[in-house]
Amino acid sequence: MQTIDWIVLIGTLLFIVLYGTWKTQGSKNVQEYIRGGNEAKWWTIGLSVMATQASAITFLSTPGQAFHSGMGFVQFYFGLPIAMVIICLVFIPLYHKLKVYTAYEYLESRFDLKTRTLTAILFLIQRGLGAGITIFAPAIILSAVLGWDLTTLNIIIGILVIIYTVSGGTKAVSVTQKQQMAVIFTGMFIAFGLIISYLPDDITFSKALDIAGASGKMEVLDFSFDLNNRYTVWTGILGGTFLMLSYFGTDQSQVQRYLSGKSIKESQLGLLFNGLLKVPMQFFILMVGVMVFVFYQFNPTPVNFNPAAKEAVKISEYNKEYNTLETELLQIQNSKEKLIKQWMVEKEMGEAFDVKNRVALQSFNEAEENIREQAKTIVKKADPDVETNDKDYVFIHFILNNLPKGLIGLLLAVILSAAMSSTASELNALASTTAIDLYKRNVTEEKSDQHYVVASKVFTLVWGILAILVACFANLFDNLIQLVNIIGSIFYGNVLGIFLLAFFIKFVHSNATFVAALLTQVIVIYVWWQDWLPFLWLNALGCGVVIFLAIVLQLFIPTTNTSKPEYTT
Incomplete structure (x- = not known):
């Protein structure tokens, strides 16, 4: 790293933090702080949704995935456009009609407080741990490659995110994510262009594709029904739709992005924009990895990139x-x-x-x-x-050993910007859920709007500190990143099933749903513990089991009150 790289890296990150803090300071009420004043346009929503999902590990791992295994990973996202359409037609109109601050508020209007609280707690458990890993994953890779102190990196990333997220809430997250996505796209397009230019003069892009194809890297579509093959057209369309419905429809870190929309139409257009652009974006990132593979056909590589x-x-x-x-x-x-x-x-x-x-x-x-x-x-x-x-280290190895001065700093800014954007969304969602679903709903005395703004900022700070602590202690555990994915799969299906019961199966009431959710969580954890299913299938299992049990239990559990409970947001 040369001086110019440090200037580019530090300057880019400081600009994002200071701009986000300045642009969104002084939120006067909860509606402004948590829902961004409902001023977001569709392109802001679309980019914010995309930035929330695209963590730093996306831009580190995905090129490495293509380097080793080719383009087949893009099939994982084939269900995303389908999920976006369903969410636009079903989830968004309901959320906006009730003017909710969190997805879990709706569950109280449909069921009761205990169901809302249970679902919020399930979210807080898995997303709270995920926030720490969003910081830890890029930090451990950058630490290993650059020789930086891991704990220092965790603290730096965490503090930068906390500063503007505490200051401006949802609006700050959305505003900064636009800047972060601009940095990310600029860096990746420059990297792609440079890779092509670094190939021998007689190797055109068309010939590079031939080389990649002959090496098995261009096999995009797999129509087989082999259950041992994780990435096929069918798992992408069926399993992918299921997973994306869970993530984008019930995870507050995503729901909060489109709840900030100026109108239902703006929120819907934002999600459709994400649905149309996400698959091409992943295809492009994988293609970057494939071109890195072609580049290394003419240049020496280490036996292991780590x-x-x-x-x-x-x-x-x-x-x-x-x-x-x-x-x-x-x-x-x-x-x-x-x-x-x-x-x-x-x-x-x-x-x-x-x-x-x-x-x-x-x-x-x-x-x-x-x-x-x-x-x-x-x-x-x-x-x-x-x-x-070593797939996470392939792209960073290429960056550090082949890019010119200045661009190394830009690509590192891409990685850290992605880490910051995802972490900011998670902290914002964790604080909102804690403030609205747990704290506000259980406070007996009437408090001012400003009180809940302050409470939301305090919860953001607390969750930020917890995320840094998780990141700092993450290296004490084995396979923690995989563990977090497993935890997400354990909870996601159950939560999605609760929402589907609320939306479509009207005769099932709160007591049956609550008991079914508790039983389902035990069943899913036991199935995972016995290793009866790959963890990705736990999403479908949890959703199906909670719906089935709730319907059966409703036949035996008497309904004492079928009216919607009264509550204020």
């Missing part, structure tokens, strides 16, 4: 064995580069030459993959605590 792996082996008895693998990898890469250049020359000479070279290239790729797997085994022997899955 620098901690090399350091661990260097001081162990396995260093010589690891060095041998590095030499073998370099020889394979040199031979592969010659083959690719020969193939491009012979490409116009007929199909027979084309097939022959494709087969040879696949053989080299298999040999290279075999060496990388051997290297992982050695690293594990040298230090079992070192992460051998």
Whole structure:
């Protein structure tokens, strides 16, 4: 990192924080602080929704995912446009009609206070932990690659987010996310252009796609029904729709983004904008990773992109064995580069030459993959605590070793901006849910509007501190990022099922729903504990079980009061 990179990085982050604080200071009431004064236009909503979902790990992991596995991951998002349409038709009109501040308020109008409180608590558990991981995930990677202190990074990211989120609430989050998305898109487009320009002069973009295709990186669609294959068209459309409905329809970190809309139409257009742009955006980020793969067909790569792996082996008895693998990898890469250049020359000479070279290239790729797997085994022997899955380190390795001065700082700003945007949304949602669903609803004395604005700011600060603490202590646990994904899957299906009961199954009342939700949570946790299903399928299981149990229980639990409870927001 040169001085100019530090200037670009620090300047970009400070501009976002100071601009967000200045633009949104002085919220006078809860409506302004939590719903942003309902002034957001559709493009602000769309970008805010997108920025909330696209955390830093998206821009670190996704290119690495494509580098190793190709474009197939984009199928995961095929259900998102379908979910956006359903939410626009069902969720948004109901939320706006009731003028709710949080998604869980609606559940009290449909059921009762205990159901609302239970659902809010389920959200707070999983999203509270998630906020810490949103900080921790990029921090641990940047720490390993740049040599920065991990705890310091966690604190810096957390404090920057807390400053403008406490100051301006929802409006500050939305305003800064527009700036952050501008930085993110600018950085990624520049990186893509530079990767293409770094390829040999005779390797056009079309030829680069041929090389990637021959290496199995351009297989976008998989129509198989293999349940062991996580990413297929069918899991994307069916499972993806289910998951996106849960996330965008019931998770307050997303609901709060479109509740700030100027009107129902603006909120709907914002979500549709996200639905139309999200899949192409993910496709583009994956394509960046594919082009990084092509770039490294003509440039040497480490056996493992995680620098901690090399350091661990260097001081162990396995260093010589690891060095041998590095030499073998370099020889394979040199031979592969010659083959690719020969193939491009012979490409116009007929199909027979084309097939022959494709087969040879696949053989080299298999040999290279075999060496990388051997290297992982050695690293594990040298230090079992070192992460051998290096996909998160591929793109950052390219950035630090190949981009010109100044642009390194910009791309690091992209990563940290993404971390800040997601964390800000999460803290904002956690504070709103705590203030409105728990604190305000259970305070007996009437308080002023300004009191609840102050309370929301205090809860934002508290959740921010908790998120920093989770991030700082996260390295004490194994596979914490995967654990958070599991926790989300454990709760999401149950919460979605409660909302679907509220929307569509009117004869089911509060007591049956509440008991069904408690039983479902126990069942889902037990199924996960016994490892009977992959954790992604727990979303569908939770949703189906809570609906089934609530309907059955309603036949046996007498309804003492079917009228909607009175409450104020």
